[in-house]
Amino acid sequence: MNGESPVSIEQSKGGSEARQDQIGTKETIPAAVAAELAAIRKEIAELRAQVPEDRAALVVFSGDLDRAIAAFVIATGAAAAGLETTLFFTFWGLSILKKKNGAAISKRDLMQKMFAMMTPSSSESLGVSKMNYFGIGATMLRTMMKKQQVASLEDLIELARELGVRIIGCTMSMDVMGIDKAELFDGIELGGVATFMGEAARARVSLFI
């Protein structure tokens, strides 16, 4: 190997990190091999961009207590498993994010006021999806969870925030329902379907709850 036709190691790196162990040696990589290696590295970079990331993205559409609990159990489970987790709250799901005794919104129109009266005023007044019987089902579920020392919905929300779960309120639903950011917990992000898809398209797990 006389070093004439092969390119030197310095010329052959083709986007890869420098090989410290080669420094000072007279090692060379033939140009044809270097071209093959560069092509392979390009293919690997393309694949890397397409592989799912350690993310989970959940739409919370439902405003039922039981489904809200499921959403936060899954979200905290995903975060605990090392996934960067995003919860996107839309439609009825926004009720889960309402502060207790949140600011009354004066700029609502009549229909939005009716809607606000008919939907839960905070996470504490959510009903269950089955057998709600004007709130008895929800009270039963909360009592049974407490007795079994299972975290309440409010504990789960707190835990999710501590674990860094990203919580996004859907702006389109907020506009339609006349919900203002001031009514929601502090530190909620706002976003649209594009924000959700940006997470979901890169995620390992996506669910609609």
Place this chain on the structure above:
Amino acid sequence: MNGESPVSIEQSKGGSEARQDQIGTKETIPAAVAAELAAIRKEIAELRAQVPEDRAALVVFSGDLDRAIAAFVIATGAAAAGLETTLFFTFWGLSILKKKNGAAISKRDLMQKMFAMMTPSSSESLGVSKMNYFGIGATMLRTMMKKQQVASLEDLIELARELGVRIIGCTMSMDVMGIDKAELFDGIELGGVATFMGEAARARVSLFI
């Protein structure tokens, strides 16, 4: 490098595209390196087959107006984000695809006729999943969306079709419910669970709505 033991570049390509830049040179790749490169390319090809494609696959099981809107907002959002998007309509979801004043189907049996009477006759008569109160909730939601200049369900369906979203009706559900293809919008594909899984298994995002 005397070219005896190394193979020439022409022999070493091993399934990869020809390197135009090598033509005319006397570059060679040692056979051992060529074998390694071929093995690596095979592994990359295997990985490529397993990486998710830019697709989204949504099951629309629900026939509620609010969930139908969510399904089409997500589907058009996914399509706008560059994902080839498929909506698979099954069970109650098929009501969303019914043409207004669609053909009356005479071959239904008594039970299928009862079912048809009890389910919405088109997207315009869907109820909402909560607080429907014999259609008042749906009317309120439609009015509130219009006031906020949010696209109606029918606009969203139109937009989805323009964006190339694939719409599939579930044949098993159609058989069970006695729904004929003539009752559905024109241009709907028909398929079964295998069709859905074919999309979902390759997709970045799959949701059940």
Place this chain on the structure above:
Amino acid sequence: MNGESPVSIEQSKGGSEARQDQIGTKETIPAAVAAELAAIRKEIAELRAQVPEDRAALVVFSGDLDRAIAAFVIATGAAAAGLETTLFFTFWGLSILKKKNGAAISKRDLMQKMFAMMTPSSSESLGVSKMNYFGIGATMLRTMMKKQQVASLEDLIELARELGVRIIGCTMSMDVMGIDKAELFDGIELGGVATFMGEAARARVSLFI
């Protein structure tokens, strides 16, 4: 090529499988190339660990007959398509797994007893999510499915088990609702959200039903 600076093939394998075809030849791989190949193989191994596996993971939260049927149609479809499929039953979904005439559980407290009375006692007494009318809707759906020779829910459960679909009952929900393992079909696994996430994070398809 005199073999002085290049490393021999035996030294250059760097974790990859031995190349049988090279044995006995005097082929060598230059050390610089060997280092590049080893780095590439490491990157490929990392990618392989991140690529989704041929798995599907479904949460069955709903205890409605129609959604239970959808869950088992999708699960058997996924298994038939070659995906290792897991169904994780939680909340109302646990009713689907209850044995007919299962053991009466004496250690339930009053509220759990009330809950047990109010929830279906087996898959055969599930209602439908819409138009249930005290069970008429469920009877109609079962009759219509039978007439169209579509498999019943119980047939689908049987088929899922034959296809090797993994069925997991959620321990947290069982604790809250006071459901004992003895009440469920034989051969059900028990697990928590971590068990589900372990499957979902590796799966191609994840759905919440």
